[in-house]
Amino acid sequence: MARWEPILDEVMRERGSGLLAYARLLTGNDAEAEDVLQDALVRSFSRGRTFTHVNAAEAYVRRAIPSVFIDRLRGRRTREVADERRAREQDEAVSMGDRDAVLDVRAALASLPARERACAVLRFYDDLTVPQIAAQLGLADGTVKRYLADASARLAEVLGETDNGDRIPVVTHSRKEGR
Amino acid sequence: MNNSIHDAMNDLVAADAARMSGSSFADARGGGVARRVRTRRTVRAAGMGGASAVAVGAVAVGAMNVPWGVLGAAPGVGGSDCVTTSPSIGHIRYTVTPTEAEEIRATTDYALPTASGTDVAQWWYQFSPETGLPLVSVDHTNDGTWWVTIGSGEAQRVEPDETGTVTIDLIAGRKTTSYRLESTLGNMSVAEKTTIAVGEPSPSPSDDCYTPSPTPSSVVDPTPSSDPNRSPEPSRPVIATVVTRPEDVVAGTNPFQCGFAFPTDIAGTDNLSIMGDEVNAPPKINARLAADSAPYTSDPPQALGAAPVTTITVTDRFAASIGEVSGMGTVAFDPTTIPNAAQPSGVAAVQSATFVAVVDGTVVGTIVDPFSPANAPPVLQESLDTAFDLHVTLLNPDSAFTACPGVTLGNDWVPYVVAGDTALDAAGASYGPVFAWLKYGGN
Numbered sequence: 001m002a003r004w005e006p007i008l009d010e011v012m013r014e015r016g017s018g019l020l021a022y023a024r025l026l027t028g029n030d031a032e033a034e035d036v037l038q039d040a041l042v043r044s045f046s047r048g049r050t051f052t053h054v055n056a057a058e059a060y061v062r063r064a065i066p067s068v069f070i071d072r073l074r075g076r077r078t079r080e081v082a083d084e085r086r087a088r089e090q091d092e093a094v095s096m097g098d099r100d101a102v103l104d105v106r107a108a109l110a111s112l113p114a115r116e117r118a119c120a121v122l123r124f125y126d127d128l129t130v131p132q133i134a135a136q137l138g139l140a141d142g143t144v145k146r147y148l149a150d151a152s153a154r155l156a157e158v159l160g161e162t163d164n165g166d167r168i169p170v171v172t173h174s175r176k177e178g179r
Numbered sequence: 180m181n182n183s184i185h186d187a188m189n190d191l192v193a194a195d196a197a198r199m200s201g202s203s204f205a206d207a208r209g210g211g212v213a214r215r216v217r218t219r220r221t222v223r224a225a226g227m228g229g230a231s232a233v234a235v236g237a238v239a240v241g242a243m244n245v246p247w248g249v250l251g252a253a254p255g256v257g258g259s260d261c262v263t264t265s266p267s268i269g270h271i272r273y274t275v276t277p278t279e280a281e282e283i284r285a286t287t288d289y290a291l292p293t294a295s296g297t298d299v300a301q302w303w304y305q306f307s308p309e310t311g312l313p314l315v316s317v318d319h320t321n322d323g324t325w326w327v328t329i330g331s332g333e334a335q336r337v338e339p340d341e342t343g344t345v346t347i348d349l350i351a352g353r354k355t356t357s358y359r360l361e362s363t364l365g366n367m368s369v370a371e372k373t374t375i376a377v378g379e380p381s382p383s384p385s386d387d388c389y390t391p392s393p394t395p396s397s398v399v400d401p402t403p404s405s406d407p408n409r410s411p412e413p414s415r416p417v418i419a420t421v422v423t424r425p426e427d428v429v430a431g432t433n434p435f436q437c438g439f440a441f442p443t444d445i446a447g448t449d450n451l452s453i454m455g456d457e458v459n460a461p462p463k464i465n466a467r468l469a470a471d472s473a474p475y476t477s478d479p480p481q482a483l484g485a486a487p488v489t490t491i492t493v494t495d496r497f498a499a500s501i502g503e504v505s506g507m508g509t510v511a512f513d514p515t516t517i518p519n520a521a522q523p524s525g526v527a528a529v530q531s532a533t534f535v536a537v538v539d540g541t542v543v544g545t546i547v548d549p550f551s552p553a554n555a556p557p558v559l560q561e562s563l564d565t566a567f568d569l570h571v572t573l574l575n576p577d578s579a580f581t582a583c584p585g586v587t588l589g590n591d592w593v594p595y596v597v598a599g600d601t602a603l604d605a606a607g608a609s610y611g612p613v614f615a616w617l618k619y620g621g622n
Binding site for chain 2: 004005008009012013014015016017018019020021022024025030033034037038041042045046102104105106109121124125127140142143155159
């Protein structure tokens with residue numbers, strides 16, 4: 001057995017639930033989250049690197065997940081969009097057991113278009129800056145800002161937190177803007 | 180509010196993590212994941228990875244004529260294209276023909292040939308979508324003999340050159356890639372890979388292009404002939420121009436920027452290259468537009484006619500030390516963005532691809548935002564199934580470019596596709612930037 005195989009198995013078994021949950025944050029449904037994680041694992045382990053610890057491998061896989069998600073969007077066919085719609089309907093069953101706050105966020109994220117959702121997750125969950133999001137997703141800074149502005153407005157609307165009517169700021173001052 | 184959203188998302192992830200099972204995922208998907216990883220890693224180790232991965236998804240082998248005779252079209256190998264070969268000992272030349280990348284996307288995951296073993300070193304190139312077999316394979320057996328197999332045809336013996344190596348030229352459109360293979364038993368590797376760009380598109384294959392002439396037919400070697408490891412190549416007709424190394428570009432400028440002067444029409448490196456361009460019919464472009472979830476509300480002008488599509492392939496030989504590269508993006512390339520893109524580990528990379536307008540070899544116009552306006556973006560970008568392959572299409576060249584300062588865009592410009600790649604490793608060492616570009620025939 002190659003040296004990477006035990007690490008791969010460990011990542012899937014021990015960190016799989018967390019990675020799946022993270023992927024699900026982006027995809028909005030379980031089935032696509034599994035597909036995204038599968039592709040992210042292949043991408044991360046195929047590059048010839050040697051992972052010496054499951055933590056390092058998990059970090060790479062986690063970082064690959066948003067990229068894989070966006071890549072899949074770019075190649076998405078109309079049929080798959082319909083599948084996503086169906087999956088979203090199935091998703092409602094999952095949400096039955098959520099606490100109210102979790103339910104709200106799940107519903108708010110589900111209301112976002114996929115690209116906006118990806119930007120929102122990277123911004124608000126991963127705390128990345130606009131340039132970092134742009135670099136990771138392969139989008140222009142301006143595009144990310146637009147997505148974040150729209151997502152912020154939508155999230156505020158769904159979550160009922162208007163922040164005095166203002167949109168959620170998309171750039172924090174604690175991080176450098178390099179572009 | 181940001182904190183509340185962050186906390187709520189954390190709660191959401193925690194709730195889903197408690198509900199989802201990594202073991203179930205591993206049981207259901209682990210085998211498939213491991214198989215795909217195993218295939219890709221083995222391919223890389225055998226020389227298909229790194230720069231060789233450029234071939235994947237970009238070229239396919241057509242009918243073959245070889246020094247020892249005419250093999251004809253091998254079963255399962257598409258096309259009926261011509262091949263010119265060199266009778267030079269240890270140096271074989273094949274012509275490969277670019278095909279539509281979509282049709283060969285899946286080739287990266289085909290099963291590996293089983294002939295390889297401890298007593299046979301093997302190298303192969305590309306896989307047939309139909310048969311899953313390598314389109315070209317080279318074996319070095321324990322009795323010291325070398326064998327070349329085209330498609331599913333019979334293996335043909337070939338003598339190595341005086342250095343004990345075998346070189347194979349693979350020609351795809353305007354690009355010729357030479358692989359010099361060396362072998363110790365059980366391990367064959369690419370000792371040298373050189374890529375030559377041809378100034379003009381290669382002529383279309385013709386039925387009579389095979390010339391069983393004893394005169395060696397080859398291409399200009401981009402490296403000095405003083406290299407003792409190179410096989411002698413007498414009487415070489417000049418059909419190629421030497422590629423200027425993109426690393427030699429004047430510091431402070433790059434092909435994404437106004438005023439950059441392209442020294443050649445095409446350039447690339449082992450780590451970053453642009454493979455050919457293909458003209459796609461309107462239905463295909465429209466299908467791609469439909470597939471993209473961007474809210475296109477107006478048809479780009481190119482949807483009314485043929486649109487050029489360029490396949491860009493990025494490979495990363497530094498992956499083992501640098502780490503994950505997230506893939507190509509159609510964004511303005513700026514190496515200074517790397518520090519901001521760095522992850523906690525310090526690993527970061529920026530890869531970009533876009534188009535520029537060029538007059539007399541100099542950039543006179545750029546695309547400010549390839550995805551704006553959202554309802555009629557100038558660039559359609561598609562990632563391919565292979566991790567670092569990307570299609571980029573210039574949808575509306577007439578209005579895509581913003582003139583550089585002091586320049587008025589007329590009708591005499593031509594589009595170039597440009598790509599850049601740079602990275603930092605965990606130790607803070609930088610790699611690149613390297614660049615690749617390709618000139619279209621006209622706008």
